[in-house]
Amino acid sequence: MYIRIKNCNNIDLGIVSLDKDVLNIKYAINGTGKSTISKAISKSVSDRVNGTNEIKDLLPFKLLGTDIMxxxxxxxDICSIKVFNEDYINDFTYQPDELLKGSFDILIRDDNFDNGVSEIETLVSKIKSYFLGNHEIESLINDLDELSKCLGKPTKTGLHKSSAISKSLGSGNIVENIPAGLESYKDFIQSDSNVKWVKWQIEGQGFLETSDNCPYCIHDVSDRKEDIKKVSQTYDSGTIQSLNKLLTVFDSxxxxxSPSTQTTIAEITGCIDGYTDDHVDFIIxxxxxxxxxxxxxxxxxxxxFATLKDDVEIVEKLREYKVNISLYTHLNSELTRDKVAVINDEIDTLIxxxxxxxxxIQKHKRxxxxxxAKHNDAINNFLRNAGYKYSVSLMEDANGVHKLKLxxxxxxxxxxSRAQxxxxxxxxxxxxxxxxxxxxxKSSPDLVILDDPISSFDKNKKYAIIEMLFKHGRPFSGKTVLLLSHDFEPIVDMLYHHTDRFVKPSTAFLRNDNGELMEERIEKSDVRTFYEINNDNIGSARCLISKLVYLRRNYEILNSKGCGYQLVSSILHRNYPPTIKNEGTEREMIQEEIEEAVAEVRKVxxxxxxxxxxxxxxxxxxIISLYxxxxxxxxxxxxxxxxxxxxGAVATATVVMKFINQAFHIENDYIYQLNPEKYQTVPQYIIDECNAYVQSISLPS
Incomplete structure (x- = not known):
């Protein structure tokens, strides 16, 4: 397919080709618009699928205020897309207890996993359905939880003093058994709103010292102040609230x-002087x-699956789930027996x-x-090949969930811990x-975009990443992938050196000439050593100066800096007569050396x-005419x-000279590269600076 991009950031117009089911590598120098291509495609798909209008964010500054979009x-044909870029990295979340957020869902949980769990859940569904949606059973479990909280955690001496039962019944049930002198308050103390009443009564006591009259009815209560105060001395809202909760749970x-347990519980909850040691033993x-x-x-x-997966003898494990009601004498009521009978029948059916x-279960475990093992090996092989001392392991936690640990x-x-x-x-x-x-x-999008994913890595790590992603049988092999990169190594590795390890990628060089984006195909024959490129260009260059430049580069590559090299360097630096430079010294070439140098150059x-x-x-x-x-x-x-x-030349821009000096030294080149005569690898801003300089010296003064 051919994707046409118009009026997006620094791309006025461009067409990017995309072959289906293969890796598409677009090699380009910085500033070409690689990230713009990524954003233009992803935002376009998002706008069409989700009804948004994100593409407007790419409008160039020069078009602001116009009707152009x-x-x-x-x-x-692309309906789903996945993009790796700086936004993905910045949104990446490391967890305190696992390396990657959601590692279980991404690395373990897939359709096969869900289907396996579903098959197991189908077999145990009858038992689970007895609980799911059964309000009575859910209420029973909740009430049992609440009763356990009220009775408190066990202690060596019996009942914890902070437990609801200790606070509310330790000194007797003073709601049911109202102390002498407070009988007149019975209706309030035993009402459904007794907790609120006690709070109100305690808060109102502050007004008793203001007057001898009741703050509500204005009747004289001077002779009853001691009884009123006795209420707050006897009752507090927390104790009554605990008692109410306890009695409600017992009632539920x-x-x-069992009948005998009901009787004893009624005795304990209604005791006047508090429970006895025998009562404590009973409660425990x-x-x-x-x-x-x-x-x-x-x-x-x-x-x-989670509860049965670790047991080899499943039948014996299932028998352990059965309830022997004779072991629960306090819960041996007719209703409990009926419910237990249903549960045990379902377990027998499952057995x-x-x-x-x-x-x-065994199949799913395998x-x-x-x-x-597969994911651990894949990630750890990459880490080892990339030279990292880290490794990972998918470890199962107490809930049966696998988390990726560093x-x-x-x-x-x-x-x-805390990988971040x-x-x-x-x-x-x-x-x-x-x-x-x-x-x-896992998400299997129609298109995967990798926006400069390897720029921050050294050569070894770059190859380790490319191998992890694209080697035969690896995750992205056979997928439609767009790799935007200013690194040439992936093309050398996949198109030239290791064609047996990778599916042949579709490769192209992108250039941006003042907003016009163009791409040129790159074939295996285009990947050459710079020595080979120099030899070709020496023979094909139209300009003698270019021929001499490429010859000089070959001398540098071969570290051959004899008379031929010295003569060519002198010519390019306009040194006349020619000189020989060696270890900080410089002298003029003698005639014999010039003749030797000319003969050496004429061999090429x-x-x-x-x-x-x-x-x-x-x-x-x-020179200007040639330029x-x-x-x-x-x-x-x-x-x-x-x-x-x-x-007399005016000093040129330092940035331009730095680029030129780098472009003219072999140590800054890849061993393999593209022919710069065919592919415009020089940034446009550099050419613009050169154009301005040449124009300035060619104009009449």
Missing amino acids: PEVSGCE LNVYF EVRDQVDRFNEKLKRLREIG ESGGILKGK YIENLV LHSDLIDKEV NVLSYGEKNAFALVLFMFDAV ISDFDYQEAMDLVSSDDD VSSDSGYEKLHLYRVLSERE
Whole structure:
């Protein structure tokens, strides 16, 4: 497909090709508009699918205030997209207890996982359905939880003093048994709003000292002040509230208690002087049975793969779920027996299909174990190949959920906590890219865009990432992927060196000429050493200066800096007579050395004439004429450099000179690269600076 981009940031108009089901590498120098391409495509798809208007954010500044809007067409077949860029990295969340947020959902939970769980859940569905949506059972579990809280945690001496039962019944039930002298308050103390009344009564006591009259009825209460004060001395809202809660829970659970237990509970809750030691023993016994019975119900409610996966003997495990009501004497009521009978019948039915259940559980366990091993190996192989000392492990927590943990070989217990604080910027990027890979594979978008994903890594790590993503059989192999990069190494590795390891990518060079975006295909034959490129260009260059520049580069590559090299350097630097520079010294070449140098150069450039070369570099007009007629940015740099070193030349921009100096030194080149005569690898802003300089010296003064 061909995607047409118009009026988006620095792209006035451009067409980007995209081959389906392969990796599309777009190699471009910085400033070409790689991120704009990524944003234009992703925002266009989002606008069409979600009905938004995000594409407007890409409107160039020069078009603000006009009716012109950004346009993207040609990607109508793309309905889903996943983009790795700086936004993805910045939004990446590291967790205190796991390396990657949502690692279980991304790395483990997939359709196969859900289907496996579903098959197991189908077999245990009858038992679970007895609990799910059963309001009575849910209320029973909640009431049992509440009763356990009211009775408090066990202590060596019996009942905890802070428990609801200790606070409300430790000194007797003073709601049911109203102390002498307070009988007249019975209706209030035993009302449903007794807690509010006690609060109100206590708060109102502050007015008793203001007057002998009641603050409400204005009757004289001077002889009753002691009785009024006795209410707050006897009652407090917290105690009554605890008692009310306790009595409500006991009342809700009464039908589940055996008759004798109901009687004893009524005796304890209605005692005048507080419970006895025998009562305490009884309460502890009830609490123990309540907790055990409640735990049984909760386990049955949660029965499934997570609770059965660690047991080899599934049938024996299922029998443990059955409830022996004879062991719960305090809960041995007719209603409890009826409910237990239903539960036990369902468990017996499940036991009959225990072999099938066991098989499905074991199959699902093997699937998870294989998935964990596969992901651990994939990530750790990448980390090892990239030279990181870190490793990862998908570890299962107490809830049966796998979380990706970060490990380090230098730690005794291996696990690294708070990865956010210890990982470097590059390491964070690497882990973010790992997550993105699995995330994108799981969501299976129509298009994956990688916006300069490897720019922050060294050569070894770059290859480790490319191999992790695109090697035969790896996650992105066979997917439609757009890789935007200013790194040439992926093209060299995948198109030239390791064609047996990777599916052949669709590769192109992007150039941006003052807003016009163009792409040129890159084939394997275009990936060459710079020595080969130099030899070709020496023979094909139209300009003698360019021929000499490429020859000089070959001398540098071969570290051959004899007379030929010295003569060519002198010509390009306009040194006449020619000189020999060596370890900080400089002297003029003698005639024999000049003749030797000319002969050496003619072995490569057969029609080379030294005087003709010097006449050419000495003529500003001739060089300017060559510059203006040249279509090659790299050739323009050759000519610009000669002009910039002429006598009396005004100093040029330091940024431009830095770029030129880098472009003219072999140590800044890749071993393999594209021919700069064919591919415009020189940034447009550099050419613009050169154009301005040449124009300034060619105008009449």
